[in-house]
Amino acid sequence: MSDITVFRGGPILTMDPRHPRVDVVVVADGRIAAVGPHDVADAWPGATHVDLAGHTLTPGLIDAHHHLSVSALHPRWRDVADVRDPDELAAAVRAQADDEPDATWVRLRGWNDMSWPFTPTRNHLDAAGIDRPVVLVHDTLHQCLASSVALDELGFGRDARGPDGGEIVRAPDGTPTGLLVERAWSEAHARSLHAYADPDRWAEHIATHARSLWRFGITAVHDAACSPEAEAVYRRMAARDELPVGVVGLPHPAALLMNEHTARLDGPPTGEASGQFRVGPMKLFADGGVAIALDTTVGGHPLQFGILMDDLEECGLAAADHGFRLAVHAMGNAGVDHTIALFDTVRRRIGDGDHRFRIEHAGVTGRTHWQRLAALDAIAVVQPGFVEHVGNQSGGVRFDDHHWLAFAGLAEAGVRLAGSSDEPCAPTPPLWCAARGVTRTTSTGIRFEPEQGVDLPTWLEAYTRGAAIAGGDEHERGVLASGLRADLAILDLAGDEPAARETWLGGRRVHPSATSPSTSPSTSGGSGSA
Secondary structure, eight states: OOSEEEEESSOEEOOOTTSOEESEEEEETTEEEEEESGGGGGGOTTOEEEEOTTOEEEEOEEEEEEOHHHHTTGGGSEEOTTOOSHHHHHHHHHHHHHHOTTOSSEEEEEEOTTTOSSOOOHHHHHTTOOSSOEEEEETTSSEEEEOHHHHHHHTOOTTOOOOTTEEEEEOTTSOEEEEEEEGGGHHHHHHHHHTTOOHHHHHHHHHHHHHHGGGGTEEEEEEEEEOHHHHHHHHHHHHTTOOSSEEEEEEOOSSTTOOOOHHHHTSOOTTOEETTEEEOOEEEESBOSSSOOEEEEETTEEEEESOBOTTHHHHHHHHHHTTOOEEEEEOSHHHHHHHHHHHHHHHHHHOSSOOOOEEEEOOEEOHHHHHHHHHTTOEEEEOTTHHHHHHHHSTTOOOSSOEESOHHHHHHHTOEEEEOOOTTSSOOOHHHHHHHHHHOBOTTOOBOSGGGOOOHHHHHHIIIIIHHHHTTOTTTSSSOOTTSBOOEEEEEOOSSSOEEEEEEETTEEEESOTTOOOSSOOOOOOSSOO
């Protein structure tokens, strides 16, 4: 078979503003050799031809906020999403402990307080009779339930003070209930993750999970909280050419939600690349994910809520001084204010340049935010799939001067959008998510601030060129142009539920294939952000 492939016979969206639509794409040796009108193919008379049969060819899709290194370990943790009573929870804890007898911490996943019929406490975990620390992780990755043994291990006794940026939730008598919110659960995450993070086995899990993303048209992801241990695994996989997708790693401490990056500051800065792995911007947090920082009004009544991370500016400036770009989680409008203030300070301190500021989520924003972010040339890394759970949970409440998930407001102000999922905290398939970002309609039929929807072409650009620019990877992927990687997606955009038909990685078709997983897109996910 020829190593030259010509794609033709359907719409081809290059995402290149110089020539957004072409008739033919020619691929040779894993790279795009040419794009253009039909006669471009005449220069390769022996090429293999792929007939698109009316389907749409785009660059491979990029998930710009995805927790690959954590999601990859999910098969090792028991999913308790369907637990309905305390006895079932205790049984699940015992089963997980039996499954992983050598793990120092017992970790379970899938807890969502919006769907469970009871409110769990540490006593429910203790009832399993396990003498190891047990942690029940919330879907958002922003809180957990810890057993009494786990609380003791963390030093969170009756008189313990919670960490700045977090809360140890207590009963009326002052006894910890086991619920650890935001940074109070950071160390529990690090310790329970470490128990499962053997480098060789972790690499196998990452490869398996990354291959499962091909069925969605995904050819690259940005790991939005890449711990030093995960980065080491990615680097080794890249050196061995074992990464099934491109990975941009956003450096972050193993203790999730923390901003203190001292141990990483002297390492390779943003932009350093090796094979399919590239160092991205430093990941920081402006506010919480369940305790989002709001300072707004509803019907003229003040609404103040949540947690701001007071060390954002100090840690952000330190990262910028060491050559890192910045990517800041900001969910509430007060968190967005906090983030914009940091970006302004960095630009004044370092001067104009290609800072490529990233704001992750931009959950609640208003017109002033949109204008200020546009003036900063910031990129909003957003999750259209959030329409599903935020719309279902909002109860129809609207802010007076702010909007949830203001995709249209941001885009119309000139803020570049990068598309993403926030897996495992929300549904993954880019086209399924994009459909929600267009219609702003949930699966239960709720029309959620529909004026903030944007059209499908905007989402396709967000999941390709926009995401590549957010990752500093635009000279490698995200556009169909000569010299770039031949990472491609063939999409069926007809109907209300667009889907990926084929995925090509480095000029090789990887989905569908004889060994590819089911093509049915999983839309399971959590209800928050990390």
